[in-house]
Amino acid sequence: MAYVVTENCIRCKYMDCVEVCPVDCFYAGENFLVISPEECIDCGVCEPECPAEAIFPDSDDRSTDWIEINAELSKSWPNITRKENTPSDADEWNGKPDKKDMLSREPHKS
Template sequence: MTHVVAEPCFGCKYTDCVVVCPVECFYEGEQILFIHPEECIDCEACVPECPVAAIFHEDNLPEQWADYKQLNAEMAPNSPSITEKKKPLAEG
């Protein structure tokens, strides 16, 4: 099982979640973060850290954001790893 970064992250890209991830499974896109589904250990440490509630367990992903499961799986392996907090896009 894995967690998925969904629509609320798009355009804000807070990185509070990446610093608590014990396996460093977050990857950075231009407008959104991604979780690598093969690296996520389902610990849920990232979920309460997300200030915009953008991280969901794949089984609880809202239907309107179902496509984000595949997007995370496709984009994470092709994006740079992120392990340190950065200034979010939402704060300019």
């Protein structure tokens, strides 16, 4: 079992979750984060830290469409272990529906 980052992270990318992960299993894209299912130890400390409420266990129905995306992108995006600057318009995007088409597959650039 693992935790999964879902749609509401797109364009929010707050990164509070990254700071608390004991196994550094977060990977960063241009406008989204993912969790490596191979590295996640299912501890759950990231879930309550997410201001966008975008992290769920893979057993939760809300994560179904995102399990494969997290697995795929965690193999090609850079690992992130520290919170960086949150996008300036993150609060404007938090909670907006239908953001899946906005997901950039480009890796994060520091």
